[in-house]
Amino acid sequence: MKEIIQSPLLLTLVSIGLIYILGFSLVYLKKPTAAVWKWGLPKKN
Amino acid sequence: MGITKEELKKVIKSSVVFSIVPSLSIVVGLFALISVLGVVWSWWRLSVIGSLSYESLISSSVSTALGFSSNAEMLANATGREFGVVMILMSIGMLSGFFILIPFGKKLSMSVNKTENSSTWKYVLSGTFMLCLFAVYVPVLLFGDTIQAAVMLTGLVIAVGLGILAKKSPKLRWLGDFIMAFSMIGGMISSILWTSIF
Amino acid sequence: MKKENKTTHTLDPFQAWSHKWGRFGTVIALIYMIALPFVVLAYYDSIPSFGEVINISTISILMIYIPVGISEALSYTPILGSSSYLTFITGNIMNLKLPCAVNALKITKKEANTPEGDAIASVAVAVSSIMTVCILALAALFSTWISPVFELPAVKTASNYIIPALFGSLTLGLFSSTNTGNKVVKNGIMGVVPVLIIVSILSILVRVTSGGSLFGMVGFLILFMLPIALISSRIMWKKGVIKVVDKNSTEE
Numbered sequence: 001m002k003e004i005i006q007s008p009l010l011l012t013l014v015s016i017g018l019i020y021i022l023g024f025s026l027v028y029l030k031k032p033t034a035a036v037w038k039w040g041l042p043k044k045n
Numbered sequence: 046m047g048i049t050k051e052e053l054k055k056v057i058k059s060s061v062v063f064s065i066v067p068s069l070s071i072v073v074g075l076f077a078l079i080s081v082l083g084v085v086w087s088w089w090r091l092s093v094i095g096s097l098s099y100e101s102l103i104s105s106s107v108s109t110a111l112g113f114s115s116n117a118e119m120l121a122n123a124t125g126r127e128f129g130v131v132m133i134l135m136s137i138g139m140l141s142g143f144f145i146l147i148p149f150g151k152k153l154s155m156s157v158n159k160t161e162n163s164s165t166w167k168y169v170l171s172g173t174f175m176l177c178l179f180a181v182y183v184p185v186l187l188f189g190d191t192i193q194a195a196v197m198l199t200g201l202v203i204a205v206g207l208g209i210l211a212k213k214s215p216k217l218r219w220l221g222d223f224i225m226a227f228s229m230i231g232g233m234i235s236s237i238l239w240t241s242i243f
Numbered sequence: 244m245k246k247e248n249k250t251t252h253t254l255d256p257f258q259a260w261s262h263k264w265g266r267f268g269t270v271i272a273l274i275y276m277i278a279l280p281f282v283v284l285a286y287y288d289s290i291p292s293f294g295e296v297i298n299i300s301t302i303s304i305l306m307i308y309i310p311v312g313i314s315e316a317l318s319y320t321p322i323l324g325s326s327s328y329l330t331f332i333t334g335n336i337m338n339l340k341l342p343c344a345v346n347a348l349k350i351t352k353k354e355a356n357t358p359e360g361d362a363i364a365s366v367a368v369a370v371s372s373i374m375t376v377c378i379l380a381l382a383a384l385f386s387t388w389i390s391p392v393f394e395l396p397a398v399k400t401a402s403n404y405i406i407p408a409l410f411g412s413l414t415l416g417l418f419s420s421t422n423t424g425n426k427v428v429k430n431g432i433m434g435v436v437p438v439l440i441i442v443s444i445l446s447i448l449v450r451v452t453s454g455g456s457l458f459g460m461v462g463f464l465i466l467f468m469l470p471i472a473l474i475s476s477r478i479m480w481k482k483g484v485i486k487v488v489d490k491n492s493t494e495e
Binding site: 052053055056057059060061063064065067068069070071072075076077078079080081084085088089091092093094095096097098099101102103105106107109110115116117120124125126127128129130132133134135136137138139140141142143144145146147149150151153154165166167168169170171172173174175176177178179180181182183184185186187188189190192193194196197198199200201202203204205208222224225228229230231232233234236237240 | 321333347443461
């Protein structure tokens with residue numbers, strides 16, 4: 001078990017997973033921010 | 046109409062600030078979990094769906110089911126397969142929410158203002174499961190083993206104490222976020238004291 | 244294209260985008276979360292058998308948390324809207340993400356599930372997730388640095404008492420009311436009083452006769468007690484002992 005807990009493979013996979021989550025978060029930060037920016041502009045119609 | 050830049054900035058700032066303290070509280074829980082499962086796996090589990098209480102419960106029940114006398118023993122002696130059991134269970138146990146969210150997420154969001162159901166049973170129902178869990182564990186811990194009882198009571202006292210302190214002064218309000226983490230660590234630390242007495 | 248705040252059922256392009264990609268991204272995350280242990284275990288040739296994974300002790304905990312997950316999804320999605328995908332992936336909903344999102348909605352005075360509401364909730368949840376991932380990463384780094392601490396015998400002793408310590412703080416919750424969303428359940432504990440009594444008697448009996456504890460049997464106990472708890476909770480609810488009230492009308 002020790003070898004699994006300390007395995008570099010596990011660390012790599014976990015890191016990839018967390019980077020994915022970070023990416024997901026960044027996308028979900030940028031897109032709404034952009035949308036909100038657009039909405040904040042004065043309406044043209 | 047819409048959201049101003051000011052409001053947006055405010056939201057971002059307040060979310061940042063809002064997240065610091067609870068995240069630190071999760072960190073405290075992380076330390077507790079590391080003592081049972083190692084750094085990497087605890088880190089992963091606490092970063093994705095799956096609360097500290099769930100992860101601890103699963104690792105404890107697997108440890109008992111596999112016949113280990115203690116978490117420390119499991120950490121030292123478990124085989125890969127046995128740890129595998131823990132890993133798999135943790136990963137699949139909390140997924141039930143997704144099986145609702147993924148197919149029905151859009152629909153749920155649309156029908157947000159469902160009118161008052163005449164039946165409030167569903168609220169009671171969802172609470173009952175967790176309450177049953179408590180109702181089984183608490184007496185077992187309280188009456189089964191002196192040290193476990195002492196640890197639990199210590200944790201309870203700390204939790205109550207912190208709760209009172211947090212309410213007393215606005216300066217100490219941040220304590221409220223740490224009640225579970227501190228009382229858990231406090232209880233665990235107190236176990237060192239209790240094991241030497243009993 | 245501008246969307247008003249009426250609850251019409253056509254989706255704003257942002258929401259449509261958010262739900263579509265939210266779902267897709269969540270499915271990927273889901274597959275990843277399930278696959279990760281298997282990949283690692285396969286590499287070390289340590290995949291356990293089905294029976295080892297699913298047995299009475301483990302099933303009992305799952306039986307508690309599966310309904311919890313379902314009820315969380317049902318209760319929080321209406322509030323979080325399309326930001327719920329990221330929220331559920333990263334977890335810590337009740338203590339972190341939900342307050343963050345609700346706070347964001349309050350600050351901007353938007354309603355949940357409108358395009359604006361979804362957008363601002365997504366921002367809040369995204370920021371919160373990034374913060375947590377970073378803080379946890381730093382903590383993990385720190386932990387490897389102090390890893391000798393975790394080898395100390397005192398720490399090992401302490402690690403055996405996670406569960407009692409956990410329940411110490413959770414017991415407080417037993418006596419207060421539980422809440423999901425905007426409703427509060429009061430006196431929920433009355434519903435499980437029979438379970439408390441039965442398990443207490445059993446534990447005392449076992450302790451007195453053999454000096455041992457039922458800790459190892461918790462799995463069985465939970466499975467047997469669940470039906471009892473459900474039935475008695477329903478009775479208590481019907482009798483009005485357990486009450487459900489709106490959150491705003493009570494102060495705890």
